[in-house]
Every structure is written in structure tokens, then in C-alpha cells.
Amino acid sequence: MRYAELAKRNFKEVWRDPLSLALTIGLPVLMLVVLQALGGADEFFEATSLAPGIALFGFVMLMFSAAMTISRDRESALFSRLLTTPLRSSDFVAGYSVPYLPVAGIQAAVIFGIGVLFGLEVAGSILLVMLVLLLVAILFIALGMIIGALFTFKQVPFAYMVILLLAIFGGAWVDIEAIGGVFKTVGDLFPFAHALAAARDVMLDGAGLGDIAGDLYWVLGYTVVIVGLAVLAFRHRMLE
Amino acid sequence: MSPAIQIAGLSRSFGDVVAVDGIDLSVEPGELFSLLGPNGAGKTTTIKMLCCLLRPTSGTATIMGHDIREDPLAVKRMIAVSPQETAIAEFLNARENLSLMAGLHGIDKVRTRERSDELLEIVGLTDRADERVKKYSGGMKRRLSIAMALVSEPQVLFLDEPTIGLDPQSRRGMWEHIAGLKGDTTIVLTTHYLEEADALADRIAVIDEGTVIALGTPGELKAGLSEAAVTVVEVEHMTDEALACLREIYPVLRTIEGGVEIEADDVSVYAIGDCLRPFGIEIQSAYKRKATLDDVFLELTGKELRE
Numbered sequence: 306m307r308y309a310e311l312a313k314r315n316f317k318e319v320w321r322d323p324l325s326l327a328l329t330i331g332l333p334v335l336m337l338v339v340l341q342a343l344g345g346a347d348e349f350f351e352a353t354s355l356a357p358g359i360a361l362f363g364f365v366m367l368m369f370s371a372a373m374t375i376s377r378d379r380e381s382a383l384f385s386r387l388l389t390t391p392l393r394s395s396d397f398v399a400g401y402s403v404p405y406l407p408v409a410g411i412q413a414a415v416i417f418g419i420g421v422l423f424g425l426e427v428a429g430s431i432l433l434v435m436l437v438l439l440l441v442a443i444l445f446i447a448l449g450m451i452i453g454a455l456f457t458f459k460q461v462p463f464a465y466m467v468i469l470l471l472a473i474f475g476g477a478w479v480d481i482e483a484i485g486g487v488f489k490t491v492g493d494l495f496p497f498a499h500a501l502a503a504a505r506d507v508m509l510d511g512a513g514l515g516d517i518a519g520d521l522y523w524v525l526g527y528t529v530v531i532v533g534l535a536v537l538a539f540r541h542r543m544l545e
Numbered sequence: 546m547s548p549a550i551q552i553a554g555l556s557r558s559f560g561d562v563v564a565v566d567g568i569d570l571s572v573e574p575g576e577l578f579s580l581l582g583p584n585g586a587g588k589t590t591t592i593k594m595l596c597c598l599l600r601p602t603s604g605t606a607t608i609m610g611h612d613i614r615e616d617p618l619a620v621k622r623m624i625a626v627s628p629q630e631t632a633i634a635e636f637l638n639a640r641e642n643l644s645l646m647a648g649l650h651g652i653d654k655v656r657t658r659e660r661s662d663e664l665l666e667i668v669g670l671t672d673r674a675d676e677r678v679k680k681y682s683g684g685m686k687r688r689l690s691i692a693m694a695l696v697s698e699p700q701v702l703f704l705d706e707p708t709i710g711l712d713p714q715s716r717r718g719m720w721e722h723i724a725g726l727k728g729d730t731t732i733v734l735t736t737h738y739l740e741e742a743d744a745l746a747d748r749i750a751v752i753d754e755g756t757v758i759a760l761g762t763p764g765e766l767k768a769g770l771s772e773a774a775v776t777v778v779e780v781e782h783m784t785d786e787a788l789a790c791l792r793e794i795y796p797v798l799r800t801i802e803g804g805v806e807i808e809a810d811d812v813s814v815y816a817i818g819d820c821l822r823p824f825g826i827e828i829q830s831a832y833k834r835k836a837t838l839d840d841v842f843l844e845l846t847g848k849e850l851r852e
Contacts, residue, residue: 310648314634314641321636321677382632386693389596390649391621544600544617 307392311400318374319404325370330412333363334419341423352425356416357438357504358478361497363412364442365469367405368449372461375401375453379542394539398532401453402446409442428511434504437521441500444528450535454542472497496527547610549574549701549731550595554604556755557590564590566755567604575728579746580735581838583848587755588735589629592703595733596626608701625650627694629705631686635679639670639689642678643696650697657696664692667722669715688715695722702726704734708741720744739838749838753846766841775840776812779804779829780821790820797844804829808836808844 320326337359341352378384392400413435417425427434452464473479474488476498481489492498499520506512506520514521550572557565565587572578580588593599595606597617605612611619625646633642640661647657665671668688678686687710694702704723708716724745726732736742742749743763751759751766759766783800792798794816797808807817814831821828842848 307649307651310645313648314637314645317641318634318636382628382630382690383634385598386626386628386632386646387649388598389621389624389626390646391618391651392649393618544597 307390308396308399308403311387311392311396312403315374315401316404316407319370319408326408329363329366329370329408330415332366333359333412333416336362337416337419337423352420352423353427353508354505356420356425357434357501357508360413360416360438360504361441361472361501362478363416364409364438364445365465365472367409367412367442368445368452368468369461369465371401371405371446371449372452372456372465373458375450376456376458376461379453380458388543394536394543397539398447398450398535401450402443402535405446405449406439406442409439409446413438413442427508429507429513433507433514433517437500437504437507437517437524440521440524440528441496444496444500444524444531447528447531447535451531451538454535454538471495476501496524499523546574548572549576550578550606550608550733552591552595552604552606555591555594555601555606556603557594557599558602563755565594565601568752568755568757570750570757570760572731572733574731576747577723577727577732577734577745579742579749580733580752581737581739581742581749581842582735582752583737583846586752588752589705590755591752592626592705592733592735596624596703597621622650623700624703625694625697625699625701626703627691627705627707629709631683631690631710633678633686633690633693636677638677639665639674639681639692642689642693646693647696650699652697660696660698664695667718668692669718683710684712684715687711688719691719695726699730701731701733704732706735706737708736708738739842743838751842751845753848758845759841763838766838767836775834775836776807776809776831777801777804777834778807778814778817778831780826781829783826784824787821787824787826791817794820797847799843806840808840 337352337355340355344351448468452461452468456464474492475495476492481492481498503517503520503524506517548571550570552568552570555565555568556563568591580591582588590599594601595608595613597613597620601614605614607613608620609623611623613620634645637645643661643664644657647660652660665674668691670685670689673681673685678689681689691704691707694704707723708719711719720741723732723734727747734741734745746763748760748762749766750757780803783805788800788805791805791807795807795809795812799806814828817831818828
């Protein structure tokens with residue numbers, strides 16, 4: 306359980322940086338409120354359709370802060386000091402990821418809480434929605450681990466942009482079902498559209514676990530692979 | 546007793562540059578062993594390989610019987626490192642920084658508390674232990690960084706230039722503490738402060754260009770110097786031409802404030818005078834003094850330790 310010591314430190318690092326914390330939670334909320342106000346009566350802009358996508362956006366921001374924390378640490382001597390302690394690469398991934406999970410939980414809770422004020426309704430099980438979101442949160446945080454382990458502090462924003470574009474055109478905020486064609490074929494290869502589809506199906510149509518299993522496997526598969534790659538990325542950093 | 550550290554043919558290259566070139570050393574348990582050499586001699590690269598941060602190009606080493614190549618995790622359980630750079634978590638306070646390192650090494654809470662109190666006192670941070678280290682001065686951060694290596698009570702402790710950037714008073718305090726660990730903890734200390742190696746080390750390996758060029762106790766190294774020790778020649782002002790003339794007769798020579806120091810068995814004041822006179826330089830005084838480790842280094846490498 307050595308990772309817990311590292312997680313404790315990173316947890317404090319996250320919570321003692323109020324500005325970035327406020328941004329991570331505040332920006333998605335602001336987005337929800339603004340889009341809601343702009344959208345008027347359009348169905349797409351109803352809180353119920355918006356909330357899952359905005360939660361996803363919040364997780365992309367978490368990925369960014371996680372990546373920044375790691376790349377900044379790597380440039381400080383503290384990281385080499387941590388590398389001389391008996392931590393395995395999986396301990397590093399867990400130690401840097403776990404502190405962001407409560408942040409992801411708060412993000413989702415705040416977004417859905419405010420969504421309710423705007424008339425958000427969940428037809429299916431809210432727990433199932435949370436399960437989908439948790440998987441996506443882990444996926445994005447693990448992506449942040451990889452970016453942070455492989456890129457320098459200055460390169461992180463570029464890597465972030467690439468993932469952001471992938472998420473957008475991979476169907477996180479673009480309706481690839483409606484566009485169809487190549488867009489849909491390519492978008493379906495990424496986990497983002499599947500995650501969103503699963504969350505929306507539960508919220509709007511009251512779908513159950515069996516109904517969304519297909520989409521969930523995509524997300525789960527990606528999450529497992531990305532976490533595995535994150536461990537490898539750290540292992541690569543451990544011995545030069 | 547088997548050695549705490551056994552280094553065999555340890556080498557590391559970066560591209561064409563050979564930083565460490567086949568080092569063989571053995572450090573006994575409880576010994577304070579110093580790696581002494583100028584910047585770029587290969588001291589830090591050696592330490593990094595021993596701490597499993599850098600992979601050796603060839604050769605290997607064992608720490609308390611564990612091979613650095615085969616079982617880095619076991620090695621890391623035995624060691625603690627104070628890196629040359631200050632390595633602290635800025636958003637934590639001093640106590641939390643110490644707990645972090647203790648926790649990562651599996652030290653229990655009670656012992657961590659005791660050790661932290663003791664170390665905070667030694668490095669003079671007790672009063673500000675609960676303040677975030679972001680607000681600390683450079684010297685305070687440095688002191689905390691060293692304390693973080695000591696908190697886990699490792700079997701083998703690596704101190705890479707531990708007192709760089711410390712004020713004289715803190716340096717003395719740190720020396721006392723390090724000296725107190727001798728016997729229980731095996732310590733490898735790199736330094737380019739000769740006083741430090743001289744005052745603390747049981748044995749010294751002088752390293753230059755990645756190889757060990759001398760090995761022994763401080764006394765042995767100094768005794769190995771030529772009998773005549775060092776001749777100090779004081780003059781009012783020195784010119785480059787006069788210096789060149791002196792170097793021809795006495796190749797091991799260094800300039801000091803107001804004169805030169807010559808290392809040679811047989812120094813003739815007349816010969817020196819012959820060199821200086823054509824340039825209108827007069828000898829003000831000439832005397833012999835005992836050799837220091839500085840002199841050992843100059844004789845061995847032809848270089849000065851501090852450039």
C-alpha cells in the first residue's frame with residue numbers, strides 16, 4: 306500500500322491549489338449554465354442531454370491537471386527522489402490517479418445537481434450513469450498519466466489538444482450518429498461516443514445494464530488498455 | 546562480514562562520452578565512504594547507478610547483497626538518497642514532507658513522529674515545521690531536503706554534495722549529525738569540499754574522468770604525497786611569463802592570492818628567483834607547509850578541485 310502515501314501527498318497537492326480546483330469544477334458548470342441559457346427550447350440543449358457531455362468535458366480537464374502535475378514533478382528533483390523509494394510503476398499510476406477520483410465525483414455531482422435545477426431528469430438508474438462516468442473518469446485520468454509521463458511540462462498542452470480533438474471528433478460532443486458515414490465509422494472506434502451514448506440511453510430512455518453492455522465494453526476495454534499503457538509509460542521513466 | 550556495497554567494473558556512457566569508466570570499489574557496513582572529485586568527474590552518475598536511477602552500460606554493483614540490475618526494488622528498500630538538487634514537495638509543510646518519505650519506506654507513524662521531531666531540531670526548522678515549504682528560503686528548503694533522506698533510517702545512505710548551499714553553521718551541524726550516523730549506517734558521500742571528506746570520511750576514493758585514481762584513508766592519501774610537502778612562494782605581483790618559466794621547472798604548481806604553491810620534493814629558492822628576476826619580481830617570502838587533500842588532488846590529477 307505504498308501508493309497510498311504518494312496518493313496522500315498528491316491529494317494535498319490537488320486540494321491546496323484552489324485556483325486550479327475551482328477551474329476544474331467551475332468551468333464545466335459555467336459551460337452547462339451558458340449552453341442552457343443559449344439553447345432555449347432546443348431538445349439538444351436540455352440539461353438532461355447536456356449533462357453527460359459536460360461531465361466528460363470536466364474529466365478532460367482533470368486529465369490536463371493530472372498530466373501537468375506529473376510533468377511538473379518530473380522536472381523537479383522530487384520525482385527522482387521518489388524513484389529511489391520502493392515504489393513500483395503501478396504504485397506511481399495509482400498514487401497519481403486516485404486523488405483525482407474524488408474530484409471527478411464532485412464534478413459529476415455538481416454538474417448533475419445544477420442540471421436538476423434546470424430540469425434534468427434521469428429515467429434509468431442514476432448509479433448506472435455514475436458507473437459509466439466513473440469508467441470514463443478513470444480512462445481520462447490514465448490518459449493524463451501517459452501524457453504526464455511521456456511529455457515535458459511545455460509539451461503537455463499540445464498532447465492535451467490532441468486528446469481533446471480526438472474526443473470531440475470521436476463523438477464526445479459531435480453527434481456522429483446524425484452525421485453518419487466515415488465520421489461514424491471512425492468515431493465508433495474511439496470510446497468517447499460509446500460512453501456518451503451509454504450515459505444518455507440510461508438518462509433519457511431508462512436503459513438498463515444489459516442495454517448498454519455493448520457500449521460499456523468499448524469503454525471498459527479502452528480503460529484497461531490505457532491504464533496498462535500508463536503503467537508502462539511510468540516504467541519507461543523509472544530507469545534511464 | 547560481506548561488504549555493504551560491492552561495485553564491479555561499473556561503467557556508464559552517454560553517447561560517446563564515458564562518464565563512469567569501470568569503477569571497482571567495496572564499502573564496508575557502517576563505513577563512511579567519500580567520493581571526492583571535481584564537477585563532472587562521474588560522482589553523481591555513479592550514485593545514480595547505485596540508486597537504480599540509471600542503468601549501467603556495463604558492470605554492476607550490489608547493495609547489501611542485492612544486485613542493482615537484477616533486483617532494484619530490494620535495493621531501494623535498503624537505501625535513501627539526498628540528491629544534489631533540493632527535492633521537496635512545495636505544497637506540503639516540512640513535517641508532511643518528512644512523513645511522505647518515511648511512509649514510502651514503510652516506517653510506522655510513531656517512529657516517523659520521533660524521527661521528524663529530532664531531524665527538524667537538527668536542521669533548525671522546528672518553529673516552522675507546519676508551514677508550507679513554498680514559503681521557505683533556499684537554505685531552509687535545502688536543509689529539509691537533506692533531512693528527508695535521513696528520516697527513513699536507511700541501511701545505506703547516499704549523500705550527493707549534502708552541504709552545498711548551506712551556511713557554515715548549518716554545515717557544521719550537518720557534519721555532526723552525519724558523523725553520528727557512522728557505524729550504524731553505511732554512508733556514501735560525494736563532495737568537492739575537501740574539508741568535508743577530510744573531517745568525515747573513513748576512506749576516500751578520488752575520482753577523475755570516471756575512474757578511481759586514488760583510494761585510502763585521508764591520512765594515507767596525505768602521507769602518499771612527497772615528503773617535502775608544499776612550498777609557498779609569496780610575491781608582490783606575478784606575470785604570465787614568470788609563471789610559465791616556473792611551470793617548466795615545477796609542473797605541479799598552482800597560483801594563489803599573492804603568489805604560487807609548488808608541490809615538488811626538491812624546491813630551490815634560487816631557481817625560483819632566476820625565473821622571477823628577469824620580470825622584476827621579488828620573492829617576499831618562501832616557506833613550507835603540510836600537505837592537504839587539495840594538494841593530493843592537484844598532484845594526482847594536475848587539476849584543482851574547485852575551479
